[in-house]
Amino acid sequence: MKPDDRIRILIVDDHPIVRMGINAIINARTDMVVVAQANSAEEALKLFQQHKPDVTLMDLRLPGMSGVDGIRAIRLKTPKARIVVLTTYEGDEDIHQALKSGAQGYLIKGMSHGDLIEAIRRVHKGEYFVPRPIADVLATRTFGAQLTPREKDVLSLLVEGKSNKEIGAGLSISETTIKSHVSVILMKLGAADRTQAVVIALQRGILHL
Amino acid sequence: MNKRLRTLLLLLAVCGLAPAAHASDIGPFNYTRRVWQVQDGLAEDVVQAFAQTADRYFWIGTTAGLVRFDGAEFVTYNSRNVPALTEKSIFCLLADRDGGLWIGTEGGGLVLYRDGVFRAFSLGDGLTNAFVRRVYQDSRGTIWIGTDGGLFQVSGKRIVRVDNNANIPMLAVHAIREDAQGGIWAGGSRLVRIENGKAREYHLRGELSEYRVKSILAEKNGTVWVGTVSGLYRMPGGGGTPGRGLRYGDPGAGTLRGRKSHRADFDAGPEFDAVSGIHGTVRALWQGLDGALWIGMIGQGAIVLGEGRMTPLRSPGWLPSNTVLNFFGDFEGNIWIGTQHGMLRLSKTVVSTIPLPGAADSDFGTVYGDGDHDLWMASSRLFLVHNGTARPYTFAGAPGIRVRNVFRDRDGTLWLGTDGAGVFKNGPGKVRHFTTREGLVNNYIRAFLQSRDASIWIATDEGISHWQNGKITSYQPKDGLCYGNERAMLEDAAGDLWIGTERGISHMRGNVFLHDVATDKLQNEKVWSIHQDETGGLWFGTRTNGLYRWKSGRLAHFTTADGLVSDSIYQILEDGRHYFWMSGPDGVSRVRREDLDGAAEHGGKRLAVTLFGISQGIEMTEIYGGTQPSGFLASDGVWFPSSQGPIHISSDAGAGTEPPPVALDKVLVDGQERSFNSDLILKPNNRKIQFNYTAVSLRSPEGIRYRYKLEGFDREWTEAGAQRQVSYTNLSPGAYRFRVVAFNIADPASTTSTAIGMRQEPYFYRTPWFVICAVLISIALIWISHLRRLRELRLRFNAVLEERSRVAREMHDTLIQGCVSVSTLLEGVSSQGDAEGEERSNLLNVARAQLHLTLDDARRALWNLRRDATLSSEVGPLLFSMANEISKESHTRISCQTSGKPYSIPTAQARELLMVTREALYNSVHHSSPSVVNLRISFGKTRLGVEVADDGKGFDTEAIRDSSNGHYGLIGMRERIEKMKGEFAIESRRGSGTRLEFTVPCNPVFTSKSKVEGEVEAAK
Secondary structure, eight states, X not given: OOGGGSEEEEEEOSOHHHHHHHHHHHHTSSSEEEEEEESSHHHHHHHHHHHOOXXXXXXXXXXXXXXXXXXXXXXXXXXXXXXXXXXXXXXXHHHHHHHHHTOOEEEETTSOHHHHHXXXXXXXXXXXXXXXXXXXXXXXXXXXXXXXXHHHHHHHHHHTTOOHHHHHHXXXXXXXXXXXHHHHHHHHHTOSSHHHHHHHHHHTTSSOO | OHHHHHHHHHHHHHHHHGGGSOGGGOSTTTEEEEEEOXXXXXXXXXXXXXXXXXTOOEEEEETTEEEEEOXXXXXXXXXXXXXXXXXXXXXXXXXXXXXXXXXXXXSSOEEEEETTEEEEEOGGGTOOOOBXXXXXXXXXXXXXXXXXXXXXXXXXXXXXXXXXXXXXXOOOEEEEEEOTTSOEEEEESSEEEEETTEEEEEOOOSOTTTOOEEEEEEOTTSOEEEXXXXXXXXXXXXXXXXXXXXXXXXXXXXXXXXXXXXXXXOOOOSSOEEOTTOOSOEEEEEEOTTSOEEEEESSSOEEXXXXXXXXXXXXXXXXXXXXXXXXXXXXXXXEEXXXXXXXXXXXXXXXXXXXXXXOOOOSOOEEEEETTTEEEEESSSEEEEETTEEEEOOOTTSTTOOEEXXXXXXXXXXXXXXXXXOEEEEETTEEEEEOGGGTXXXXXXXXXXXXXXXXXXXXXXXXXXXXETXXXXXXXXXXXXXXXXXXXXXXXXXXXXXXXXXXXXXXXXXXXXXXXXXXXXXXXXXXXEEEEOTTSOEEEEESSSOEEEEETTEEEEEOGGGTOSOSOOOEEEEOTTOEXXXXXXXXXXXXXXXXXXXXXXXXXXXXXXXEEOGGGXXXXXXXXXXXXXXXXXXXXXXXXXXXXXXXXXXXXXXXXXXXXXEEEEEEEETTXXXXXXXXXXXXXXXXXXXXXXXXXXXXXXXXEEEEEEEETTOSSOEEEETOOEEEEESOOSEEXXXXXXXXXXXXXXXXXXXXXXXXXXXXXXXXXXXXXXXXHXXXXXXXXXXXXXXXXXXXXXXXXXXXXXXXXXXXXXXXXXXXXXXXXXXXXXXXXXXXXXXXXXXXXXXHHHHHHHHHHHHHHHHTTOTTOSSOEEEHHHHHHHHHXXXXXXXXXXXXXXXXXXXXXXXXXXXXXXXHHHHHHHHHIIIIIOOSEEEEEEEXXXXXXXXXXXXXXXOOOGGGTTTOSSSOHHHHHHHHXXXXXXXXXXXXXXXXXXXXXXXXXXXXXOSBOSOOOOSOOOOOO
């Protein structure tokens, strides 16, 4: 295979060691090559424009701009950009958001290098790559449970351990309204109490710490 | 104002009745007297003054202090209990119209008692003489004070002398009196009449050197009486100002005639005449409501002048002493006389006693009305009372025999029962004597009864005997009689005989003793009298257990609880108006039979009982009972036997039954006297409250009864009888009202009452506000604890959440990230295939280091040390000891140096520095093969710098950034340092070693004491 035919890959991850490992995995293949590495979404946008990689491996959790936002930004300029999410997150909301933003593959870090190579190849071909466990997570996702932006705001403050009153003050709405928001949140998340709601929110990737 | 008005009305009412009484009535039949002396509770025998205040209390001035009397109890006030009363001898008293009592003393000045407070007037108040002889209030309300040294008036709170000036001569005053024209007479050392502030002096003709005025009386008709040390003078009223006196200051005063007439000649004339027949000191002058003039004399008793008649009252007999000091008429119409040896009350009465000459106490006494004019009284001996006079009487046929009872049968034969000598039958011209020898059951006779068949029943101490045409049949307990000692007999309307005994009653029909409910129920009663009313009701009076009525097969019982005066009933008499007159040890009481019947049929209502008691002339007398006849119904009244003689009570007697006003006298709380002008407040620790109440009745205190109720405690009224105090203990907190009602037994329906509110305060822990506070506090505490719990929950929630978040974050940042990194590296190694190569070994090395680091981080994360900014570490020793280890591990010499003053930095920061420094040292010792590595730490003021320099191979720094192999560490180091906002620099050239330097902004925690200097040499 000619070097030019190789799948050109951009790695976006803030952890150099992870990049080093992925770099080693990819470079060991003859049909693909790492053309650039970025440690933030912002850098990724720059390097993407510079290198026009075939496939971008994108971490979701990045300093500054989030991975999802990075995907959106890339796809805004290059709608056909092929992106594989490579992350430690596996909450349904994360997956949902990532896929919704335009990623075609979703990989959990720690998967075998075979999966990674497979994902790169499949996505490069224009296919989706969503491994079984991820698909299962998405399947359990209940569609009625979508939180409104306001509810997410409330939930995010809830995660910080704030009281209704503090949340109300923080969002400039009345405590009673907060109460009703919280009860709706609990209902939507199927949580018995606030702690459980927070746990569920974190588990599902609705919120991140 | 009300009180005054009422008093005025009362006086007017009494005045209106006054003409009905006549001075000539004075005599044993119309007045009863009662004497009080020291032995009766009076403070002292010398009674100098009287007054009655509007609250009806009667005040007595004695030489041992002021005494208050309510008819029953004396309360003495003197210096021992009233500091204001410095002098014991109370010479004069005045009850003013505002309810105050003015007390004039002999040497102790003047004291005013008002609203429970004694206030003394002294020299400082203007009273320059302490011997107060007379206090007088004139019709204008001015209070005049006569003393041994001057005449005074009360002016506001001061006392002003009014004599010893151009208008009024200097006076020693003993008597003050306003006359009908409004002039004020003042007498003592001189006699003056003051009008419009000017005195006119009068001279009394006679022994001028002797006279000193002691008393003055001015009648409504203008007549003025003046009592002096040498007699009595009179000036008849002629209308207008008495003219014969001379204006003070006029020469030639002294024209009064002294008449040596011994007639009571009251010849009218506008000048003073001596009243003939009265010689000596006239100490007191008083006019009764009936117009009679009462003259009290020193050593000569009292003289009552009325309608030209002079009635002397003397000691012994009427007065306890012939030295009469004072007269007084109280609101109830009693006349009080103060003497040298006690005081005397005279009351008009319907009760009269016919004294028995030489009478002595006896075991028995009977009265028997014999015809319209004669009355037999048997006592220590037999008397015949005729025309109001008792004379001893001896029957010719029974000389020296003690007669117990007299009885005249329908044939006119007089029967005499004797004390141990059987029965004498005094037929016309013939006396027959029956004793036990003649068949009489006993010689001690108790009663006679003539039955409808004309036979005579004779009750004795041992049974009854029936005399029938000279034949005697006797009945004793062995014959069926209930008891031997007989007390009364009655033949009822059906002809049955009822016999009252010392133990039960017997009912006899023919010669058979019957038994019924009455005989059964009364089997233990001492039945002393039996009466049958015209409706057939049988009445039994008992010695100890009240009255029974036996009617229509029903037995009713009356006691003092129903209103009877006494449970001891000696005799029952029923008059033509169906009044029951019942005698007993406490006197005689009268009650309507209708009331008794009503009470028997319906119960409930208290009996209206009129008491003719001891205070009505029967004092010191004992009424007899138990031997018949122990009472006799005459056409004009009733007679009862007494130790003083037969007592007569007029049947038209109406007792004054106006109920006396009841008032609280004293309130004691735990023994301490309390004022009770307003509601009483009892402290929580107060245990006992005692109410003393009284209704002042000077005439018949014995007839006053009380009932009381503490509202809020008592459910019912308590009948207190004559008891005048009650106490309550341990009342629960709350509001109460003590009410007391007084009434006269003669008219229980008309009552007076008074009440006082009272509040027992609870202990603070039982007050409503406390309870409320406690409840509120409890609620608040519960609320607070609830809030605390909520907060705690929230805190715990936060803590859990925080910890959870922290753990999650740590896991992500360290463990997961580390594992992910290592895993990725290993995947990288794995994807290299089997070929040995630098890349592979490099990846493994990095993986190894990363794993090392991850474990380290994970361990620290577990204990939450990673981000703890509060902990501080001394970065110098930390780095040097690490360098030392690496030196040993790699057999490479590492030289350590510091510059600047060492300090500690936050542990988290130190940790990062440690990681970066280790990476740098590893890079040097593993990749550069140096002979020596220099580690230099510089403690700057704002920055902490670390330099790692070796003399090894060096490398091309250009290749670093984009290199996809090796040197990942440099990127990692740079990123770490940049995260700490530090600066990272690296210099290297192939063959000339590498110098790596980074500085971070430092945040020294404290200055370290330890200094690490010099080199660490690794042992080869």
